[in-house]
Amino acid sequence: MTYDLTGRVALVTGASGNIGAAIARKLRADGAMVVSADLPGHLGGGESEDWHALDIVDETSWATLIAWIEGRHGRLDILVNNAGIAPMGKLEDMAIAEWRRCMAINVDGAFLGIRTALPLLRTTAATAGHDARIVNVASAAGVRASPLSSAYCTSKAAVGMLTKAAAIEFASLGYPVRANSVHPAAVESDMIDAILDRYSAITGGTPVDDLRAGLIAGHPFGRLVRPDEVADAVLFLCSEAARYLNATEIHVDGGMIAS
Ligand SMILES: NC(=O)c1ccc[n+]([C@@H]2O[C@H](COP(=O)([O-])OP(=O)(O)OC[C@H]3O[C@@H](n4cnc5c(N)ncnc54)[C@H](O)[C@@H]3O)[C@@H](O)[C@H]2O)c1
Numbered sequence: 438m439t440y441d442l443t444g445r446v447a448l449v450t451g452a453s454g455n456i457g458a459a460i461a462r463k464l465r466a467d468g469a470m471v472v473s474a475d476l477p478g479h480l481g482g483g484e485s486e487d488w489h490a491l492d493i494v495d496e497t498s499w500a501t502l503i504a505w506i507e508g509r510h511g512r513l514d515i516l517v518n519n520a521g522i523a524p525m526g527k528l529e530d531m532a533i534a535e536w537r538r539c540m541a542i543n544v545d546g547a548f549l550g551i552r553t554a555l556p557l558l559r560t561t562a563a564t565a566g567h568d569a570r571i572v573n574v575a576s577a578a579g580v581r582a583s584p585l586s587s588a589y590c591t592s593k594a595a596v597g598m599l600t601k602a603a604a605i606e607f608a609s610l611g612y613p614v615r616a617n618s619v620h621p622a623a624v625e626s627d628m629i630d631a632i633l634d635r636y637s638a639i640t641g642g643t644p645v646d647d648l649r650a651g652l653i654a655g656h657p658f659g660r661l662v663r664p665d666e667v668a669d670a671v672l673f674l675c676s677e678a679a680r681y682l683n684a685t686e687i688h689v690d691g692g693m694i695a696s
Contacts, residue, residue, distance in 0.1 A: 440676035443468035446510045446561075447675070448502075450493055450550065451520025453479045455626035456574065459664035460517055460671050467672060469515065472506055493520050493546030499553040512561040515675050516554045518547040518596075519574040523628055525635040528587040536588045543592035544599065547573050551603055555614065562613035571616040572674045573600045574667070577690050580620055585639055593620075597686055604684035615683045617674045622690035623652055624662045658691035 447464045451457040452473035465471045473480075474491035481488060489505065492498045506513050521543045524535055551571060558569035578586055579593025597618050604616035623629050633648045653660060670687045673679050688694050 440467045440672055440678065442515075442675065445469045445514035445565075445675075446472065446506065446512050447515035447517065448472045448474060448506065448513060448554070449517045449519055450474050450491060450546070451574075452488075453481065454519070455628070455664045456621070456624060456667050457517075457519045459668040460519060463665070463668040463672050464515070464517075464675070467676075469675075470510065472502075472510075474502060475520065493518075493550060494541045496549060496553070499549050503553050503557055507557050512565070513554055513557040514561055514565065514567075514569055516550060516558065516569075516571045517574070517671060517675075518550045518571070520546060521574065521576075521592075523586070523589045523632055525585050525589075525632055525639065527585060527639065531588060539588035539592050540595070543589070544595045547596055547599055551599075551616070555612075558614050559612055567677065568613040568615050568680070570675050571600075571603070571614065572671050573597075573616070573618045574671070575600070575618045575620045575686070577620050577622040577688065577694055580686070580688070581694050585636060600686075601684040608683060615680075617679070617682055617685045617687065619667060619670045619674070620686055620688045620690065620694075621662050621667045622656055622688075622693040624664055624667060626664060629661065655696075656691055656693050657696050662689055662691070 447469045449461045452461045453475040461471045461473050472487050474489045477490040491502050524539050562569040573596050575596040576593040578590045579597050582590050600616050600618040607614045633645045637643050637645050667689050670689045
């Protein structure tokens with residue numbers, strides 16, 4: 438599946454991770470100039486030569502990167518807020534600091550990205566002849582609750598609503614900026630491997646293979662999602678084929694939420 442994004446500049450956060458790398462790779466394959474961002478010490482991997490340090494909870498870090506993009510490229514057509522964390526634990530044992538860290542990265546990070554990038558997205562769209570696009574990577578966990586993930590589920594539900602609120606606000610103000618979210622089910626990824634290990638530890642040593650089998654059984658296609666399948670949904674939302682989609686949730690879950 439390809440779309441022509443030639444000449445467009447895209448920023449992908451969390452681009453060192455499994456899903457972010459797949460998104461950046463596909464955007465680049467479709468012609469976009471991709472700025473890949475991640476925490477200092479997590480840069481590299483993938484094929485991007487344009488890596489930038491970004492801590493998405495830090496306002497100054499955002500301002501510095503967006504200013505650099507404006508100076509270097511003069512435009513920003515696409516913002517993909519993909520970076521995120523997935524802490525696991527019993528709600529009753531969760532420290533407030535851990536809860537707040539999850540909200541700060543998953544929710545505040547997406548908010549700061551939208552707020553900081555918005556002026557450049559708007560000026561780009563005003564001259565580009567197409568609207569600018571924001572895609573937030575939320576999660577099926579933000580729609581359907583799962584155990585030992587209260588902070589994560591709550592944060593991803595907030596990302597979904599942040600996306601809709603921003604989309605409706607921008608449309609009402611006449612801003613040429615669309616915002617949509619993707620909600621993957623469990624993806625074959627390091628994040629899921631870590632979640633299963635942690636789940637096993639919290640539940641007193643349930644074998645990880647049993648947990649994985651149970652997780653897969655909950656997915657109607659009998660397998661987990663692949664990172665490139667999440668990336669395809671992001672690409673679609675960034676493309677002209679999705680020009681009338683706004684405040685939309687795309688569930689990349691094989692029907693898991695509906696089941
Ligand atoms: N893996 C899954 O099963 C799954 C399912 C649904 C949704 N998601 C979401 O998809 C996104 C990507 O997940 P992934 O599986 O690629 O995870 P990952 O851990 O491989 O990648 C996440 C990336 O975000 C970066 N990051 C974390 N905190 C950051 C910060 N403060 N500033 C900048 N970057 C930061 C990490 O360094 C990492 O490279 C996340 O938002 C995740 O919640 C993942």
